[in-house]
Structure formats: C-alpha cells, structure tokens
Amino acid sequence: MKMNKFRIFNYKSILDSGWCELSGDNITILAGQNEAGKTNILEALRDFDVDEKFSEATQPDVSDDLTNLQIEYLLDEDEVLYLELDADDNLVKAFEEFLINKGSIIVEKSFPDKYSFEAELRDEMMKEFSLDEKLVDGVAAELMRHTPYMVYFNSFSDLLPDKFYLGEIDKLEDIEDQSVIDFLNVSELDIQKLKTDEDPRRIGNYLDRHNAQITGEFLTYWTQNIDGKNKVQIIAERNHDENGYYLNFFVKDPDSKKYPIQRSRGFQWFLSFYLRLRAESIRKSEIGATVLIDEPGSYLHPKAQKDVLKLLEEKISPKHQVIFSTHSCDLIDPNRLNRVRLVINRENKGTIVSKIHSRDNHEDFTHALTPIIKAMGMDIGNKFDIAAKNNVILEGISDYYYLSTLRDKRGFSISPQIRLIPMAGVFSIPNMVSIMIGWGLKYVVIMDRDKNSDQVYDELTKKLMINNNQIYRLEGGKAIEDMFSRDDFTKLVIMDQSISIPTNKANSDYVHNDKELLSRRYFDSYKDNKIHLDEITKKNFKKIFEFIRSSFKA
Structure with missing residues (x-):
C-alpha cells in the first residue's frame, strides 16, 4: 500500500x-x-x-x-x-x-x-x-x-562505541545501544557465534567477511576523502579481557586505525545515517x-x-x-x-x-x-531574479556572460526589463520552462545546435507543446563561442592572437574545458568598456538580440 x-x-x-x-x-x-x-x-x-x-x-x-x-x-x-x-x-x-x-x-x-x-x-x-x-x-x-510504517529521523547522533561487551546479550532486543544494533543488523553478524566461538583465527576470518560486506556497500555511497585517504574500512574486532568478550569498532585507512569518534563530525554523521537507514530498511x-x-x-x-x-x-x-x-x-x-x-x-x-x-x-x-x-545552477542575486515579466532561458553561464556583455551596447541593446537566465546545462531547460508556464510568465529559449540540444528541443516542442517560434537555435555554429569569427575569438576571448585554431575545429571545441573561465574574463573585460567586433561576429550576435527584441514586443 x-x-x-x-x-x-x-x-x-x-x-x-x-x-x-x-x-x-x-x-x-x-x-x-x-x-x-x-x-x-x-x-x-x-x-x-x-x-x-x-x-x-x-x-x-x-x-x-x-x-x-x-x-x-x-x-x-x-x-x-x-x-x-x-x-x-x-x-x-x-x-x-x-x-x-x-x-x-x-x-x-x-x-x-x-x-x-x-x-x-x-x-x-x-x-x-x-x-x-x-x-x-x-x-x-x-x-x-x-x-x-512511518519511520522518523531527526538526528543521527548514535555513534558506534569504542568498545561493546557481549556479556549476557542473547539477542538484538537485549542491546540498548542503537548504533550497535544497526551495525549487527546490516553486517548480519551472529551474536551467539561471537560469544561462544573460542577460536580467534576462525572468528577473525568470520569478522573479516562481514566487515568487507558492510565496508563495500558503505563505500558505494561515501565517496569523500578521510584524512586525505579515499578508501577506508568499517571494522569490528573481537577481543577479550577479565570482563569477557567484547567488540571494538574502528574506521581503518591504509595508515591508521581510529575509533569512529576520532573521525570528522561529517563522517560520524554519515556513518550513523547509513547504518540507521539500512537497518530500518532491512527491518x-x-x-x-x-x-x-x-x-x-x-x-x-x-x-x-x-x-x-x-x-x-x-x-x-x-x-x-x-x-x-x-x-x-x-x-x-x-x-x-x-x-x-x-x-x-x-x-x-x-x-x-x-x-x-x-x-x-x-x-x-x-x-x-x-x-x-x-540547484538549477543559477545565482540568486537580483540580476538572476526569475520573477521577471520577460525571460530568456539560456543553456549555461557562458551564454549569460557573452550576451550580458553586449546587451547594453549599441546595435545589440535590449530592454532592462528582460532577464537572461542561465541554466546548469541544456537538460535543466524543461524544468525552468515548466515554472514559466505555471507562473504565466513570458519566455523564450536560446539553444545550441548539438545532439543534446536536439533532444531537449524535441521534448520542449512535443511534450511541453512549446511553439518553435519561442526557441532560437544558434546560427553560424553549434555553441555560443562559435558566434565569434576566428579572429575575434582569438583576440577578444582567448586574448592570444598567436593561437591558430585548426580549420576542422570549432571555437567551442577548442575551449571545451575553459568555457566558463573565458566567458567570465570576457565579461569582466568588456562589459563596461568599448569592444570592436568584425562583421561576422556582429551579424551572428545581432540575430540573437533581434530574436529577443521581437519576441517581447508589446
């Protein structure tokens, strides 16, 4: 149910x-x-x-x-x-x-x-x-x-103890420490075997198998470094003193073996969270x-x-x-x-x-x-306020920086009432479009010309039933960087005219890993300063701004 x-x-x-x-x-x-x-x-x-x-x-x-x-x-x-x-x-x-x-x-x-x-x-x-x-x-x-069942968690403060005596414990219900119950549940350890098997080698092998089981699953979900190490083991060891058999719990890395309480607060929380949820899921x-x-x-x-x-x-x-x-x-x-x-x-x-x-x-x-x-990759400052009347949804932050640089300049200018909204990639666009539709806001979408953009274009027009005249596919290249001529791109974006981009590569291919860095530098350099563009670059960007202006005419 x-x-x-x-x-x-x-x-x-x-x-x-x-x-x-x-x-x-x-x-x-x-x-x-x-x-x-x-x-x-x-x-x-x-x-x-x-x-x-x-x-x-x-x-x-x-x-x-x-x-x-x-x-x-x-x-x-x-x-x-x-x-x-x-x-x-x-x-x-x-x-x-x-x-x-x-x-x-x-x-x-x-x-x-x-x-x-x-x-x-x-x-x-x-x-x-x-x-x-x-x-x-x-x-x-x-x-x-x-x-x-309704299972409610408001804290995960139960931490595995350094030492836990097996004593008179016969079943899980006899244990008061929730973290120990969770560990035994998830690792599927047999309490009676831990209490009665006197062969240390056999018990050691038994614990190793079950420790490996819990460690393997835990590391599937915990991907952080601990003290600079990205691989740790969650282990229980059985030891003995005058009070009888007991378990020690450790978090072990290649260089050290520490009690859970000696690890970071974040790691302690995640370990307790993992054990609690997995144990309840099993139960x-x-x-x-x-x-x-x-x-x-x-x-x-x-x-x-x-x-x-x-x-x-x-x-x-x-x-x-x-x-x-x-x-x-x-x-x-x-x-x-x-x-x-x-x-x-x-x-x-x-x-x-x-x-x-x-x-x-x-x-x-x-x-x-x-x-x-x-979460959608947007700055929440005033300039990215999404409650504007007229909105332009962009694929990414580099689109935002290039268009924002030109939006107030002669020949490209658009109304200050129009908001440019950068997304965290093309696959985030449909979610933002859904919000715009629900809020009754005006919007247009500017997209690249590549396989991923083709896929999202189909989703927008066929599933969300958006008119294709609300979507502009870049002309003159597959991405925003390709709107620049080769000369303008090396001079104004890369800022190194000695670089020669191979003829079989697009501008966007050449700077694939530096898109955000270069676009931000371009924005910082020219947003408030004059910029001279050649005719090819002007033509490509003017088409974009003309689409935006015409889309929001009264």
Missing part, C-alpha cells in the same frame, strides 16, 4: 497544509526556509502511525479545532485480500471488491488516535453495506495495520516504510550531501517512500524538480505546501525557491 498524498489540519504551525502529492519516484523533498514548518509536517506524518498519538501539545494556539491528518493510499489488491474483518464471509468479499474497485482510499486520523475513512467515503460505505459508523471505523483501523522490508528525515546532512559539505542523496536514491527509495526536508540545494537534483514541494509559513494561514510551478508573488514564496534556484 503506497501513500499518494496527504493533508494536515491543526498541527502546531499548520492550520491547513493543503493537499501535498508525493513524487512518483518515491522521493519527495520539502524545501523551504527555517521556521517554515517543514519539521512540523514530518512530525505530523510520524504521529499518523498506528503506534503514535496526537498530543495536546500539537494543537495550534490560533485554532480551537482538533488535529486531523488525511492520507490517500493507493490500494494493492493482494493487501486488501489479507484484511482480517470480523464479518460474514459474503460481506467481507463484497467489501474487498468495493475497495479494489476504488483503487485508492483516504484514511484520516483525528485527535488523539481515532482512525476513520474521510466523510464522503465513510457515508458511502455505511449506505452500501448497511453498516454503522463504528464498524466502518473498525475497517479503517484494520486497514491501517497494513500501511507502511521493515516486508510491509515497507515511509522514511521521514528532517534536514539530512546538515553537517556535511556539498559533495557529501550528494552522497546522501545517492544513498536515498539507490538503497532506500527502491523499496520505501522517502520524504525529507531541506534548505540545501545540494540535496535537490535539478533534473528531478518534480520531487520538490515548497513549504511556506504565511501570516494568518500558517504552514502551507505548494508546488514550485505555482504562481505566487509573495516574498516568502521567492525565498522558499532559493535552494531550487541554486
């Missing part, structure tokens, strides 16, 4: 969140500023679980109405057939067919812990099967036993889980945050739905903006959830967009 969407009423800062539809790829991201209410949304979902209750502390100060949370589940036929209903067999069969035909149902939980179907569905069931409200609510409660593998994570990776630098996203994508989301909150652009894939929901705390309305393509002129909406804009 899979969650499709949710709506929260009267929970802390939330009066009515509005419906929040979850992403189809099992990862949904709640993005927004601090104090927007992202944590409150996750905690409300946590409290929807059958083992939790809504407390009086969750009631908002500005409303006398009680907490209520609604979730729509997509029904699986096999799960419906396993419902244990205390009723006549014929009635049970008819009820199962009713649910299967529905395909989805909305279950709500009201303060403190009462489950029921939403009112319209409940009334339909009572009428269809001549049942009273109590019996129908009992069906809702039974159905909840088959929904995925909840049969019925599944909805994994709720509050601000993952806040201690990590950008590249390590991308490792967090990779772990969620490859190891957790294939089996479980994931909902996490963030205001970090590094946890947002610019090619998967369908995952993102904006969380905004608005005066008199409380916390609400919105899609990024919703049209909203409020300042808090623009602030909430910050991590999304950054």
Whole structure:
C-alpha cells in the first residue's frame, strides 16, 4: 500500500497544509526556509502511525479545532485480500471488491488516535453495506495495520562505541545501544557465534567477511576523502579481557586505525545515517516504510550531501517512500524538480505546501525557491531574479556572460526589463520552462545546435507543446563561442592572437574545458568598456538580440 498524498489540519504551525502529492519516484523533498514548518509536517506524518498519538501539545494556539491528518493510499489488491474483518464471509468479499474497485482510499486520523475513512467515503460505505459508523471505523483501523510504517529521523547522533561487551546479550532486543544494533543488523553478524566461538583465527576470518560486506556497500555511497585517504574500512574486532568478550569498532585507512569518534563530525554523521537507514530498511522490508528525515546532512559539505542523496536514491527509495526536508540545494537534483514541494509559513494561514510551478508573488514564496534556484545552477542575486515579466532561458553561464556583455551596447541593446537566465546545462531547460508556464510568465529559449540540444528541443516542442517560434537555435555554429569569427575569438576571448585554431575545429571545441573561465574574463573585460567586433561576429550576435527584441514586443 503506497501513500499518494496527504493533508494536515491543526498541527502546531499548520492550520491547513493543503493537499501535498508525493513524487512518483518515491522521493519527495520539502524545501523551504527555517521556521517554515517543514519539521512540523514530518512530525505530523510520524504521529499518523498506528503506534503514535496526537498530543495536546500539537494543537495550534490560533485554532480551537482538533488535529486531523488525511492520507490517500493507493490500494494493492493482494493487501486488501489479507484484511482480517470480523464479518460474514459474503460481506467481507463484497467489501474487498468495493475497495479494489476504488483503487485508492483516504484514511484520516483525528485527535488523539481515532482512525476513520474521510466523510464522503465513510457515508458511502455505511449506505452500501448497511453498516454503522463504528464498524466502518473498525475497517479503517484494520486497514491501517497494513500501511507502511512511518519511520522518523531527526538526528543521527548514535555513534558506534569504542568498545561493546557481549556479556549476557542473547539477542538484538537485549542491546540498548542503537548504533550497535544497526551495525549487527546490516553486517548480519551472529551474536551467539561471537560469544561462544573460542577460536580467534576462525572468528577473525568470520569478522573479516562481514566487515568487507558492510565496508563495500558503505563505500558505494561515501565517496569523500578521510584524512586525505579515499578508501577506508568499517571494522569490528573481537577481543577479550577479565570482563569477557567484547567488540571494538574502528574506521581503518591504509595508515591508521581510529575509533569512529576520532573521525570528522561529517563522517560520524554519515556513518550513523547509513547504518540507521539500512537497518530500518532491512527491518521493515516486508510491509515497507515511509522514511521521514528532517534536514539530512546538515553537517556535511556539498559533495557529501550528494552522497546522501545517492544513498536515498539507490538503497532506500527502491523499496520505501522517502520524504525529507531541506534548505540545501545540494540535496535537490535539478533534473528531478518534480520531487520538490515548497513549504511556506504565511501570516494568518500558517504552514502551507505548494508546488514550485505555482504562481505566487509573495516574498516568502521567492525565498522558499532559493535552494531550487541554486540547484538549477543559477545565482540568486537580483540580476538572476526569475520573477521577471520577460525571460530568456539560456543553456549555461557562458551564454549569460557573452550576451550580458553586449546587451547594453549599441546595435545589440535590449530592454532592462528582460532577464537572461542561465541554466546548469541544456537538460535543466524543461524544468525552468515548466515554472514559466505555471507562473504565466513570458519566455523564450536560446539553444545550441548539438545532439543534446536536439533532444531537449524535441521534448520542449512535443511534450511541453512549446511553439518553435519561442526557441532560437544558434546560427553560424553549434555553441555560443562559435558566434565569434576566428579572429575575434582569438583576440577578444582567448586574448592570444598567436593561437591558430585548426580549420576542422570549432571555437567551442577548442575551449571545451575553459568555457566558463573565458566567458567570465570576457565579461569582466568588456562589459563596461568599448569592444570592436568584425562583421561576422556582429551579424551572428545581432540575430540573437533581434530574436529577443521581437519576441517581447508589446
């Protein structure tokens, strides 16, 4: 059974969140500023679980109405057939067919812990099967036993200890240290074997095999250097003293073997994060889980945050739905903006959830967009404000610098009301176009002429149904650098006229690895200074600016 969407009423800062539809790829991201209410949304979902209750502390100060949370589940036929209903067999069969035909149902939980179907569905069931409200609510409660667990993480502070005595421990449930439970779960170590096998060589080999198992998977997701080393091992060693057998836990690199607490705070966090999520994923593998994570990776630098996203994508989301909150652009894939929901705390309305393509002129909406804009490779300074009336979407930052240099110069000038918006590559363009469409803004697209651009052009015109007169494909070459003549390119861009570019190479091929650097230098050199272009260069760039001007004529 899979969650499709949710709506929260009267929970802390939330009066009515509005419906929040979850992403189809099992990862949904709640993005927004601090104090927007992202944590409150996750905690409300946590409290929807059958083992939790809504407390009086969750009631908002500005409303006398009680907490209520609604979730729509997509029904699986096999799960419906396993419902244990205390009723006549014929009635049970008819009820199962009713649910299967529905395909989805909305279950709500009201303060403190009462489950029921939403009112319209409940009334339909009572009428269809001549049942009273109590019996129908009992069906809702039974159905909840088959929904995925809500597993909430708001910190990953449980660190593997230096030493752990096996002592009288007979099973995992006897262990109080969560990090040790997680390690034993993920590495599949047998506690009894560790306690009773007295052959140190055999135990050493046994631990080596299981250490290799956990290390191999961990290093698939942790790609950072530790103390300058890019390969580490997560290991457990069994030792003995007067108090009996115990395990030592180490993080080992080619030069040293250290306790986890001796490693960086970021590494400690990621190790705890990995063990916690993998252990819960294993434990909840049969019925599944909805994994709720509050601000993952806040201690990590950008590249390590991308490792967090990779772990969620490859190891957790294939089996479980994931909902996490963030205001970090590094946890947002610019090619998967369908995952993102904006969380905004608005005066008199409380916390609400919105899609990024919703049209909203409020300042808090623009602030909430910050991590999304950054993820798409855009500077969020005023010059890249995406709420302009007229917008020109460009493939990359080099396009922005070359066109920005000329936009105010004689023969090329365009209105200051027109915004040039650089993307993080051609594949980011459709997402920005979707936002423009949703916001009702005017826009045009300027694209290269290469295979990737051809692919995106087809997507824009065939899937998003954009008129081809809104798209300009560069003429005179395949990329923006090819708009310069050879002479102007070596003189003004490379700034070394002794260089001769082979006739079988385009300008863009020659500077493939230095595009951003050269375009920024060109911008810095000529934005506020005179520039002399030859006729070939003028002709190519004038076509671009004429397209822009003509596109936004009143």
